[in-house]
Amino acid sequence: QSIGCDDYLGSDKVIDKCGICGGDNTACKVVSGVFKHTLTNLGYHKIVEIPEGATKINITEMSKSNNYLALRSRSGRSIINGNWAIDRPGRYEGGGTMFTYKRPNEISSTAGESFLADGPTNEVLDVYMIHQQPNPGIHYEYIIPGDNVISPPLLAHRRPGEPLNGQLGMPESTNHEDEDLHRETDTLTGQSAGTFPVIQPGRFPSHQPENQVPAVQPPRQNREHNWKQIGKTECTTTCGKGSQYPVFHCVNRITHEEVPESYCDSSTKPIPEEEACNLFPCPAFWDIGEWSECSKTCGLGMQHRQILCRQMYANRTLTVQQYRCHHLEKPETTSTCQLKICSEWQIRTEWTSCSVPCGVGQRTRDVKCVSNLGDIVDDEECNMKLRPNDIENCDMGPCAKSWFLTEWSGRCSAECGDGIRTRSVVCMTNHVSSLPLEGCGNNRPSETTPCNNGPCAGKVEWFAGGWTQCSTECGSGTQQREVICVRKTEGNFDVLNPYECSYLEKPPSQQSCYLKPCGSKWFHTEWSTCSKSCEGGFRVREVRCLSDDMTASTQCDPQLKPEEKEPCNTQDCIPEIDENCKDKYYNCNVVVQARLCVYTYYKTACCASCTRVANRQPGFLGRR
Helix, strand or coil: CCECCCCCECCCCCECCCCCECCCCCCEEEEEEEECCCCCCCEEEEEEEECCCCEEEEEEECCCCCCEEEEEECCCCEEECCCCCCCCCEEEEECCEEEEEECCCCCCCCCCCEEEECCCCCCCEEEEEEECCCCCCEEEEEEEECCCCCCCCCCCCCCCCCEECCEECCCCCCCCCCHHHHHHCCCCCCCCCCCCCCCCCCCCCCCCCCCCCCCCCCCCCCCCEEEEEEEECCCCCCCCCEEECEEEEEEECCCCCECCHHHCCHHHCCCCCCEEECCCCCCCEEEECCCCCCCCCCCCEEEECCEEEEEEECCEEEECCHHHHCCCCCCCCEEEECCCCCCEEEECCCCCCCCCCCCEEEEECCEEEECCCCCEECHHHCCHHHCCCCEEEEECCCCCCEEEECCCCCCCCCCCCEEEEECCEEEECCCCCCCCCCCCCCCCCCCEEEEECCCCCCCCEEEECCCCCCCCCCCEEEEECCEEEEEEECCEEEECCHHHHCCCCCCCCEEEEECCCCCCEEEECCCCCCCCCCCCEEEECCEEEECCCCCECCCCCHHHCCCCEEEECCCCCCCCCCCCCCECCCCHHHHHHCCCCCCHHHHHHEHHHHHHHHHHCCCCCCCC
16 A cells, blocks of 8 residues: 555545645645846845745746856855855755756757755745846746645654655754864754654554554563674765664673574664764865856857865765865866857958049948858958958049149250250149149140250251250150251252252151159149239249159159249339329428328328328328
């Protein structure tokens, strides 16, 4: 026959969801909710209170986060993750029940932490969250007895180690931990109030039906033999508080020799009582946690794990100070990791053409983040600090506004006769001049000017003289030579009209020439209009250093730079002669020196002198 939850043989009573032996599931209610408060301060924040008597406890994070759940009793004893120490996932006793602490560590997992316990609790417990990042939400649920719950009878028949409402009872024990171990963590020192007492084996009260006839007791045997303790069983552990039992054998009372157990009365055999043994703590050891996720999704990152110093005592693993593990080499808490090779930047196209035909514009190119498999991925997969530029400025040269000129070449194209001198002319944007300048327009300054170094001597037939020097010392220029129709005579040459040689092919009289690259040269605009027509004004022009390809350069000789500003119209201003305003006396200069022009008489008699002084010195004439 089976034993019910009330420990009676043949009973069919079972524990319902409320934890009541023989209950009908109506004596309890489910309490559940979600903690979604927004927290700002780092540290421990209380989430929910689990009352005494709660069962089917489930505290679960709604998604994975860097936060941790913590549990402690109302008396202040830490059960899980207390005092800023994070415990490994496992089973932890607290509040009269066993809590299962889970913390999924797989990278692909999105599940959060959880506390699970069957209950019932024998004291109030507080659940906390160690806040480090935004709260993803904490779901909590537990079952408590209802208002009309009837407490089950005291189960006096429960054997040691058997479940009480689904939970193991803890026999009394003596705290033999050393002082430091006791200070570092709590140990079980006996059952607390509210738990059911533990009845030792062999001490069960009899439940004899009233109509049962008592059995006849056998005759008492002689007392020549009795039970004697001859030793103890082997301790269940080598350290950290184990248990052992005394061993009793039947012996002769006089000789103390062992005899078969049938010689002694079995009803008088002492019941072996459990005794504690090997009370000294076990050697401390390093408890190695699981590695955390890699700090980077690609490339070289870091991962961490928790290393705790632990000791076994009374079948419990306790966290102790780290100095207890100094005799052991501490495992590494950090390690490098690499999940995959990072993506890299690739330039997929060449630069586009500039967005403007002249001046400063922009050009672009296509830059993509490509994975090690060749797929285009989001830019965040690549190192943004190493991203090549996909847009940049481009300078297409200045847009036309003003004519820039070089100085005339120093040589004439012909050594004798008519020739030319040249200069360079270019139309460019004006950025410097403070005076208004019009666009280049159609009035392009001439690039050549005539020159003549005197008449040339006659030649024979079509006589081509030697080429003159190049019209420019550098860059493109022209060369000239004299080609004339002559007739040779003894010791003389007679010059003929060109038509006399028209039947002959006339040699060219001009050709282009190029001596060497000019390099950078100074160019300047024409002078602006003078700022004043008399008594000293100024005029300006823009000067630029340009290379052979007519782009801005810094290689020109600063000492040869043409002036950008010069004085002009320095002559005195000549006032217009007013026939009605003349000096009537020859010594009007004395009137001016004596400052008599302020008087109407002198102002009229020396009108020209007084007016001239008034124009030079405003305010010279006053009122009298």
